[in-house]
Amino acid sequence: MIGVENIIFLIVAALGIGLFVWQIRKIRKNVLMGRDVELADNPSERINKTLLVAFGQQKMFKRMLPAVLHLFVYVGFIVINIEVLEILIDGIFGTHRVLGFVGPLYSGLMALNEILAALVIIACAIFLWRRNVTKVPRLAAGVEMRAWPKMDANIILVIEIVLMLALFVFNIADMKRVMLAGEEVVGAYPISQMFVNVFGDNPGQLYIIAKVGWWFHILGILAFMNYLPSSKHFHIIMAFPNVYYSKLVPKGKMTTNPAITHEIKAMLDPGYQPPAPEVDADGNPVMQRFGAKDVEDLTWKQLMDSYTCTECGRCTSVCPANITGKLLSPRKIVMDTRDRMEEKGEHPAIFAPNHYKEMGVERVETTDEKTLLRGYITPEELWACTSCNACVEACPVNIDQLSTIMDLRRYLVLEESAAPASLNAMFTNIENNGAPWAFPASDRFNWADELYLPSKN
Amino acid sequence: MEENKKLIKVPTMAEMAANGQEPEVLFWVGCAGSFDDRYKRVTRAFVQILEHVGVKYAVLGTEESCTGDPAKRAGNEFLFQMQALTNIEVLNGYNIKTIVTACPHCFNTIKNEYPDLGGNYEVIHHSTFLQQLINEGRVKIQGGGEFKGKRITYHDSCYLGRANDIYEAPRDVLAALDADLVEMKRSRANGLCCGAGGAQMFKEAEPGRKEVNIERTEEALATLGNGDGVIATACPFCMVMMNDGVKNKEQEQNVKVFDIAELIAQAEGLTK
Numbered sequence: 001m002i003g004v005e006n007i008i009f010l011i012v013a014a015l016g017i018g019l020f021v022w023q024i025r026k027i028r029k030n031v032l033m034g035r036d037v038e039l040a041d042n043p044s045e046r047i048n049k050t051l052l053v054a055f056g057q058q059k060m061f062k063r064m065l066p067a068v069l070h071l072f073v074y075v076g077f078i079v080i081n082i083e084v085l086e087i088l089i090d091g092i093f094g095t096h097r098v099l100g101f102v103g104p105l106y107s108g109l110m111a112l113n114e115i116l117a118a119l120v121i122i123a124c125a126i127f128l129w130r131r132n133v134t135k136v137p138r139l140a141a142g143v144e145m146r147a148w149p150k151m152d153a154n155i156i157l158v159i160e161i162v163l164m165l166a167l168f169v170f171n172i173a174d175m176k177r178v179m180l181a182g183e184e185v186v187g188a189y190p191i192s193q194m195f196v197n198v199f200g201d202n203p204g205q206l207y208i209i210a211k212v213g214w215w216f217h218i219l220g221i222l223a224f225m226n227y228l229p230s231s232k233h234f235h236i237i238m239a240f241p242n243v244y245y246s247k248l249v250p251k252g253k254m255t256t257n258p259a260i261t262h263e264i265k266a267m268l269d270p271g272y273q274p275p276a277p278e279v280d281a282d283g284n285p286v287m288q289r290f291g292a293k294d295v296e297d298l299t300w301k302q303l304m305d306s307y308t309c310t311e312c313g314r315c316t317s318v319c320p321a322n323i324t325g326k327l328l329s330p331r332k333i334v335m336d337t338r339d340r341m342e343e344k345g346e347h348p349a350i351f352a353p354n355h356y357k358e359m360g361v362e363r364v365e366t367t368d369e370k371t372l373l374r375g376y377i378t379p380e381e382l383w384a385c386t387s388c389n390a391c392v393e394a395c396p397v398n399i400d401q402l403s404t405i406m407d408l409r410r411y412l413v414l415e416e417s418a419a420p421a422s423l424n425a426m427f428t429n430i431e432n433n434g435a436p437w438a439f440p441a442s443d444r445f446n447w448a449d450e451l452y453l454p455s456k457n
Numbered sequence: 458m459e460e461n462k463k464l465i466k467v468p469t470m471a472e473m474a475a476n477g478q479e480p481e482v483l484f485w486v487g488c489a490g491s492f493d494d495r496y497k498r499v500t501r502a503f504v505q506i507l508e509h510v511g512v513k514y515a516v517l518g519t520e521e522s523c524t525g526d527p528a529k530r531a532g533n534e535f536l537f538q539m540q541a542l543t544n545i546e547v548l549n550g551y552n553i554k555t556i557v558t559a560c561p562h563c564f565n566t567i568k569n570e571y572p573d574l575g576g577n578y579e580v581i582h583h584s585t586f587l588q589q590l591i592n593e594g595r596v597k598i599q600g601g602g603e604f605k606g607k608r609i610t611y612h613d614s615c616y617l618g619r620a621n622d623i624y625e626a627p628r629d630v631l632a633a634l635d636a637d638l639v640e641m642k643r644s645r646a647n648g649l650c651c652g653a654g655g656a657q658m659f660k661e662a663e664p665g666r667k668e669v670n671i672e673r674t675e676e677a678l679a680t681l682g683n684g685d686g687v688i689a690t691a692c693p694f695c696m697v698m699m700n701d702g703v704k705n706k707e708q709e710q711n712v713k714v715f716d717i718a719e720l721i722a723q724a725e726g727l728t729k
Contacts, residue, residue, distance in 0.1 A: 062647070252620025253569035257534050261574060264538050291532065320650040320673075325666030384663040387530050387655030388615035393646050409532035423531045426659040430536060434522030435488040436659055445518040447490070447497040448467040453508050454729050455461040 009091040016222030023229040026346035027307060033345055034300035039245045046244050054243040059396040069123040073160070076116035077236065080167070083113055087218050100186035110187035114171065117164040118191050124157045138313030143364055144332035149232065149311055156233045163220045168192060170213030173199050177206040229348035238308035239397040245301050246398035251389045254406055259288060291410025294371040295341045298404060305399040306338035315391035315401055321384040327363060328384035330391035330401035336376035337404060373408055382409050383420060465508050469518040470551045480515040483553045485567065487560035488523050489693030495700065496693040502722035503559050503583055509727050510595040520547055524566040531656035538574065545576035559583040559718060561616035561692045568621070582617060583718055584627040584691045591633045602724025604634040607687060610641055610680045612673065612699060613648030614692035627691045630717045634724055641680045649673050653694035674702025681712060688714045
């Protein structure tokens with residue numbers, strides 16, 4: 001039964017999967033540019049969180065309509081993959097609907113598949129409408145929503161619709177051909193049933209249409225898979241590890257830099273022996289920046305965040321700074337990190353990102369510095385953050401936008417002393433008076449003067 | 458006629474330690490609670506409640522210093538750690554085990570960030586502390602007090618809410634007032650920041666269309682039905698921002714901003 005067609009299919013599938021693996025390796029390399037951080041603690045809590053937030057889509061349901069539509073596409077993606085598996089087996093071994101032997105279960109699965117495929121088409125059409133016609137602000141506006149992110153979103157939605165249509169073309173033509181041949185139809189196809197006559201009743205023609213639908217669907221999937229690493233759609237893979245490795249401690253807790261602790265302890269106590277500094281392969285001490293200037297100063301988790309971002313803009317739409325017209329957009333911080341990482345490290349096969357300057361985005365006054373700070377993200381954006389955690393709370397895939405903002409701020413202050421003047425004044429007050437305001441420390445207890453309690457008698 | 462009232466002598470840790478005593482809780486006052494004229498009234502109201510229910514408490518007095526929160530959020534990790542390590546030395550020197558504070562920023566910093574630097578304490582925000590006093594029947598507010606039926610909306614502090622998942626304690630405290638509690642559209646986990654966090658309190662805002670506190674105040678005023686009412690806060694920075702917002706909207710005659718401790722102290726008749 002295995003013919004030339006099967007061999008061609010095998011080669012194409014192997015090439016598609018091979019190219020995908022090659023791209024994943026590049027992404028892995030990029031993420032590993034980041035600083036190491038230990039995030040493997042409490043596996044059971046992490047698994048629970050992954051089940052709820054990633055598999056269960058818990059945080060999506062803060063907004064009902066997109067959550068339900070997204071659920072259709074998500075469940076559709078998972079269930080339809082079972083048919084894709086069958087397609088792979090059929091393609092390699094020249095079989096026809098090889099999973100058909102499971103009988104009624106197969107019928108149920110194929111019927112569910114068809115219903116989901118129809119829902120995916122409807123959901124994607126509504127998504128296209130929201131992006132391009134009603135122009136939902138969080139999807140359509142913002143300096144970071146340059147030409148490419150907008151096109152990327154539309155490409156994804158169109159491809160998904162086309163893939164589902166190809167599946168229907170195959171199902172319809174295949175069903176009609178089998179019926180004409182007087183054979184038993186394997187599986188149930190409630191949607192295709194309705195359109196069973198659209199391709200006429202010429203068996204030869206139907207055979208070709210079914211073949212074209214089948215090939216289009218599987219080639220489309222292989223191509224789409226290889227598009228993912230260049231796209232925001234990569235979240236369908238990264239959402240799971242990203243939620244798994246997300247923060248378990250209260251959101252208000254920010255990281256403590258132990259190198260600074262040793263320095264201060266040595267200052268306060270001359271007898272304090274700080275641990276020996278880390279050395280690289282040549283025995284030279286590893287110089288670590290305080291805070292982050294570029295992508296390698298961020299942790300691998302912060303870099304992973306940027307590959308997980310699907311640019312939905314929920315973070316930006318709840319950001320108090322952004323709502324009131326400041327330049328800061330948490331989504332931009334995450335997207336910039338990915339762009340810079342791919343500029344500095346590897347970039348996937350298809351697209352290289354374009355820069356704000358090339359896009360004529362004037363409000364973001366980046367410089368020519370080849371660093372994340374200033375080359376992409378400006379101090380003006382960083383200083384607008386209120387550290388309120390609204391972005392972190394809003395993110396359906398547990399990206400920690402705030403940690404990146406804070407690390408960039410730390411670099412500005414600790415390495416460049418480039419805080420706004422009023423903040424420097426606040427630092428001086430804390431140093432001199434133990435309070436952010438210029439009041440003498442000796443007045444700290446004056447509030448307790450002349451304080452009374454009514455007597456009960 | 459002289460009113461019947463008793464002068465409160467606020468006990469300091471130094472005195473307690475000299476007498477070989479330990480308090481049940483250390484009241485960490487915070488910089489705003491010590492220096493900001495408006496927030497000093499909150500500190501005083503909270504102390505009146507502590508005295509009224511007979512909690513054995515103490516303060517550090519002039520030995521207290523900034524937790525380092527604004528420095529840390531502004532990126533100055535070095536100054537933060539200097540403050541933290543110094544404070545931890547003082548706190549550990551007094552063998553402090555439990556801390557209560559009326560500032561969510563102090564609360565968050567001491568509770569979450571001091572342990573990495575050797576400071577391990579049970580830290581309670583005053584909203585949770587008041588909630589416990591009410592639950593235990595130590596604060597009764599018979600008949601709801603003077604806020605009965607009054608329209609009150611609670612503004613969530615980011616460092617209490619999202620940062621530490623404390624949403625119900627302040628609301629439970631307000632429920633004891635038997636008031637007409639109304640929620641803003643953006644509340645609890647979706648609450649909108651007052652605009653002061655992340656060291657914004659100490660600098661001018663970046664260029665934009667609007668100040669964050671105006672956006673939030675407008676929402677609060679609309680929720681109160683643009684009539685009389687109270688915006689309840691549980692954070693010194695939120696209080697400043699909401700007060701400024703109400704003034705900016707020229708509503709200070711109709712709408713008052715109070716901390717939950719002030720509301721309880723007033724309703725309990727402690728501030729007369």
